[in-house]
Amino acid sequence: MNDFGTYGMVAEFDNPTDLVEAAHEIKRKGYRRFEAYTPYAIRDLEEIIPGRNLVPPIVLIGGLIGSATAWTMEYYIAAIDYPINVGGRPLYSWPMFIPILFELTVLFAGTFAFVGTLALCGLPRPHFPLFNLPEFSGASSSRFFLCVEKRDPMYDSEATAESFRDLNSIGVWEVENV
Amino acid sequence: MPELVALEERQRQTARPLDPNNPLAVVAPGTTFETVSEQISSIVLTRKIPLFWWCTFGFGVFLFVVFGVAITYLLAKGIGIWGVQIPVAWAFAITNFVWWIGIGHAGTLISAFLLLMNQSWRSSINRFAEAMTIFAVMCAGMFPLFHLGRAWIFYWILPYPNTMTAQPNFRSPLVWDVFAVSTYFTISVLFWYIGMIPDLGTLRDRATGGFKKGFYGVLSFGWRGSSHHWKLHKTACLLLAGIATPLVLSVHTVVSFDFTIAILPGWHSTIFPPYFVAGAIYSGFAMVLVLGIPLRAVYGLHNLITVRHLNNCGKLMLVTGLFLAYTYLIEPFTAWYSGNDFEMYTVHNRAVGPHSWSYWLVILLNVVIPQALWFYKVRTRVIPLFTVSMVVLVGMWVERFMIIVTALDRDFLPSSWSNFIATFWDNAMFWGSIGMFIVLFMLFVRFLPMIPMSEVRELLPFSRPGGGTEK
Numbered sequence: 001m002n003d004f005g006t007y008g009m010v011a012e013f014d015n016p017t018d019l020v021e022a023a024h025e026i027k028r029k030g031y032r033r034f035e036a037y038t039p040y041a042i043r044d045l046e047e048i049i050p051g052r053n054l055v056p057p058i059v060l061i062g063g064l065i066g067s068a069t070a071w072t073m074e075y076y077i078a079a080i081d082y083p084i085n086v087g088g089r090p091l092y093s094w095p096m097f098i099p100i101l102f103e104l105t106v107l108f109a110g111t112f113a114f115v116g117t118l119a120l121c122g123l124p125r126p127h128f129p130l131f132n133l134p135e136f137s138g139a140s141s142s143r144f145f146l147c148v149e150k151r152d153p154m155y156d157s158e159a160t161a162e163s164f165r166d167l168n169s170i171g172v173w174e175v176e177n178v
Numbered sequence: 179m180p181e182l183v184a185l186e187e188r189q190r191q192t193a194r195p196l197d198p199n200n201p202l203a204v205v206a207p208g209t210t211f212e213t214v215s216e217q218i219s220s221i222v223l224t225r226k227i228p229l230f231w232w233c234t235f236g237f238g239v240f241l242f243v244v245f246g247v248a249i250t251y252l253l254a255k256g257i258g259i260w261g262v263q264i265p266v267a268w269a270f271a272i273t274n275f276v277w278w279i280g281i282g283h284a285g286t287l288i289s290a291f292l293l294l295m296n297q298s299w300r301s302s303i304n305r306f307a308e309a310m311t312i313f314a315v316m317c318a319g320m321f322p323l324f325h326l327g328r329a330w331i332f333y334w335i336l337p338y339p340n341t342m343t344a345q346p347n348f349r350s351p352l353v354w355d356v357f358a359v360s361t362y363f364t365i366s367v368l369f370w371y372i373g374m375i376p377d378l379g380t381l382r383d384r385a386t387g388g389f390k391k392g393f394y395g396v397l398s399f400g401w402r403g404s405s406h407h408w409k410l411h412k413t414a415c416l417l418l419a420g421i422a423t424p425l426v427l428s429v430h431t432v433v434s435f436d437f438t439i440a441i442l443p444g445w446h447s448t449i450f451p452p453y454f455v456a457g458a459i460y461s462g463f464a465m466v467l468v469l470g471i472p473l474r475a476v477y478g479l480h481n482l483i484t485v486r487h488l489n490n491c492g493k494l495m496l497v498t499g500l501f502l503a504y505t506y507l508i509e510p511f512t513a514w515y516s517g518n519d520f521e522m523y524t525v526h527n528r529a530v531g532p533h534s535w536s537y538w539l540v541i542l543l544n545v546v547i548p549q550a551l552w553f554y555k556v557r558t559r560v561i562p563l564f565t566v567s568m569v570v571l572v573g574m575w576v577e578r579f580m581i582i583v584t585a586l587d588r589d590f591l592p593s594s595w596s597n598f599i600a601t602f603w604d605n606a607m608f609w610g611s612i613g614m615f616i617v618l619f620m621l622f623v624r625f626l627p628m629i630p631m632s633e634v635r636e637l638l639p640f641s642r643p644g645g646g647t648e649k
Contacts (some may be wrong), residue, residue, distance in 0.1 A: 015640070016640075016641060016642070016643045017643045017644050019643070020643035020644075021643075035404050035405060035406065036404065036405040037402060037403045037404050037405070038403055038405065038408065039211060039215070039376075039380070039403060039631075039632060039635055040376075040408075040632045040633070040635040040636045040641065040648065041405075041408040041409070041411070041412050041632075041636065041648070042405065042408070042641075042642075042643065042648060043642075043648065044642075044643050045405040045408075046405070046409050049405050049406065051406045051409065053409060053410060053413055055410050055413040055414050055417065056413065056417065059414075059417045059421075063421075073337060074348045077337055077345045077346070077348065078347075078348050078349070081345060082343070082344065082345035084347055086349065093349055096348060096349040097348055099351075099354040099357070099358065099428070099432055099435075100348060100353070100354055100357045102424075102428060103354070103357040103358050103361040103425075103428070104357065104361070106361055106365060106421045106422075106424075106425045106428075107360075107361040107364060107365065109417075109421050110361075110364065110365040110368055110369070110418055110421055110422075111364070111368065113368070113372075113414045113417050113418050113421075114368040114371075114372055114414070114418075116414075117372065117410050117411065117413075117414040118399065120410050121406075121407045121410055121411075123375075123399040123400055123401065123407075124396075124399035124400055125399070125400040126395060126396070126399075126400045127400065128400060128402050130402065131402075137383035137384070138383075139383075139402070139403050140215075140376070140379045140380040140382075140383045140384075140401070140403055141211065141212060141215035141216075141380055141383065141384065142210070142211035142212040142215060
């Protein structure tokens with residue numbers, strides 16, 4: 001396989017313990033651009049493969065936008081646009097605005113959580129280079145994969161493959177970037 | 179296959195012994211990453227559709243057609259075809275609405291509240307319970323919509339710039355209800371879907387035909403299970419659970435405000451919000467069991483929906499049922515303690531009035547019979563548990579009917595007293611909505627993964643690197 005158009009080097013593992021050990025080892029060797037692909041969330045990997053998690057601030061911003069929208073809408077409609085005088089009660093009866101304020105806060109925060117998470121994941125993205133590897137379909141059922149990307153400065157077809165082979169992997173492949 | 183042998187070897191080495199205080203397993207021994215993936219995806223992808231599915235689906239379609247006929251006739255003639263009049267202007271439609279939306283609550287409670295409480299047993303039942311929530315809210319939404327009379331201009335209840343220059347009154351609980359129910363539906367769908375994306379990825383990877391692969395590929399958004407994605411996904415699920423938990427409590431609270439903000443005796447009470455929420459969760463767990471017990475038997479899910487789940491759902495039903503029994507006790511007490519003639523008359527009317535059958539039926543179905551759940555043998559055996567759940571579902575429907583009709587038919591002025599008699603079309607709408615629910619739920623079982631595979635994998639005793647469970 002020629003080096004032009006290579007996505008990275010992939011190793012397959014049959015259990016989470018070997019995968020996490022391998023990820024540790026790869027990191028210790030100085031690799032930085034690598035990623036694990038697993039059939040369920042493994043907490044240990046979060047420490048080994050750090051990355052920014054912007055979901056909480058996005059949800060917070062969504063919630064604040066929701067609250068502001070609800071309050072502005074209710075105040076404008078009830079006090080300015082369509083005032084209804086009910087027995088002389090104040091038009092800006094804010095305690096009665098709380099239920100809708102809460103609901104819209106939740107609605108906006110939840111929608112931001114969903115859309116924001118997908119956007120941060122770069123999804124929807126129907127195709128991904130690793131899908132070229134037939135074995136990779138196991139990553140969503142019972143197999144564990146580790147991929148060192150070619151853009152890692154330490155990437156070297158021979159050496160990277162060799163280190164994977166030393167780490168209890170059950171298969172090592174170089175995957176094309178198509 | 180050598181890999182599987184290695185996996186099972188590791189399982190034997192690292193399997194965690196069961197908690198001696200809770201000797202029931204969440205996932206039966208012998209389940210591996212591969213078997214759980216195969217077991218759940220084969221229901222959708224390869225296994226023959228069981229006769230049970232066709233029969234239930236057919237029954238559902240029949241009732242759904244009845245629903246369509248009832249709605250068509252209703253739109254043609256108006257709501258005079260129902261038994262409603264003044265003063266009983268709310269009857270079956272709102273009873274059905276409150277009943278359906280209450281059923282939905284258990285799904286959110288399982289998926290959100292129990293997630294926050296770190297109750298790992300919830301994982302295997304949470305997907306179908308959430309689907310139940312979504313379909314129940316859809317059924318619920320039908321009733322206020324058609325009770326409007328002119329359903330085609332329902333959008334008048336929303337605030338939008340219009341040529342009539344009229345706007346909704348934000349001090350009205352009926353407007354709050356519109357926001358609460360639509361938010362609840364949206365958040366339930368988003369929460370359900372985001373949790374399902376990894377499982378749709380599994381279905382995509384295991385599907386053989388090009389069409390199926392494409393179908394689940396599009397639905398899965400190209401999920402690839404990278405550890406960065408998993409981290410974001412977990413955070414999003416946790417945050418959605420955090421906002422869905424107060425949401426679920428707010429929804430039935432707002433529904434109860436529809437009643438309690440009115441000054442009618444029998445409705446105007448501060449106990450209504452917790453009373454409604456407890457009743458909602460009670461009927462919801464009953465529905466989870468009514469759906470879960472047959473699914474478990476038909477699809478052979480005994481290793482994933484274990485006796486532990488039945489036991490826990492039974493316990494939760496017992497607890498919420500006792501909350502409800504407490505409010506049944508406190509309602510006549512507050513009426514007596516208030517010294518208000520109208521309040522006391524409502525209690526009297528409920529116990530011996532023309533609809534007293536509904537009051538005593540509620541006590542029997544919601545308080546007396548469910549006491550059987552104190553017994554371990556009732557909670558852990560399918561037939562008694564299923565029976566009690568059906569009893570509770572009926573009891574909760576009758577309770578809502580009792581709250582609505584017995585408060586309305588004897589209001590302040592005896593000259594306006596009236597009686598409510600349900601017509602054929604009242605019943606057709608109710609049974610029709612059950613048909614809609616069955617159709618939607620059966621389509622879900624047929625086409626989507628009903629057990630969250632990715633979450634069950636975390637429960638396996640060797641899922642954590644080095645041994646133990648990830649959860």
